[in-house]
Amino acid sequence: MPAQTQGILLMIGACTIWGLSPIYYKLLINVPSLELLAHRTFWSLVVFAGLLAVQGRLGKLREALGTGRAVVTTGFAALMVTTNWFLFIFSVQIGQVRETSLGYYIFPLVAVLLGVVVLRERLAVLQWVAVALAALAVTTLTLGLGSAPWIALTLAVTFGAYGLVKKRMAVGAVVSVTAEVLLLSPLALFWLLVLQAQGQGVFGADLRTSALLIFSGVLTALPMILFSAAAKKVNMATLGLLQYLNPTLQFFCAVVLFGEPLTPWHIAAFGLIWVALALYSGSGFAQDRARRKSVMTSVAEPPL
Structure with missing residues (x-):
């Protein structure tokens, strides 16, 4: 099979x-969001650290946490990802999966905007149009519902900031996320021990719930491992396009499986976002094609 x-x-x-x-987090709707987040963090560390141990790469954590600057960078990434995880869990539990879907649709365009502001990257005309349409979608939803879609915006901004920090990390994705949950796990474990001591913890109450909580580590680690492997085999334009499958399936869960209502304002906002993403993806593919053509041309040219 081709790479x-x-x-x-x-x-x-x-x-x-x-x-x-x-669907998984709906099964644990009886578990408080903060407690579920703590379990996800702790069991993710168990899975990620176990994987690095099997690969003989635990020593790589020193590269992620070896200096004060590295600890601060990793700590900021950890803060962004744990905020994102908590808000996602909380949103599922209060029946706002529709908003998480919107957030992850907006994320690529927020990431582009962060690249312009922080990294001084330049955008093509179609990419600017896509960003403008995303802003119009958020404005439409805000005016229509009387309040901004804070869940969607916070998810998009925290994940965008997380991606921006990850670009500056020298270590790989699996090592860096292991370092992140390593920094967060003491707090997570402390909170879980406090709950258990007070008799409020759900872990151990029944086999099904305990097994599902442990599985949160696998659910977090497995897609990250698959994504890291995919990134080595697929060009960035294709990778970016395939990522829209995530919010699309979330949208399916929200509307079809969970029966969350879609107002006309939501339909208008989603429509604008989908058009924006189509323009953004088209521009990305055009740039990728031009870049590969340029590389092939330079390779084909004989040396002077």
């Missing part, structure tokens, strides 16, 4: 797990 095909299948697997994960 490109393998990468596409791996990416589809990762996005399918992410996109259908609201």
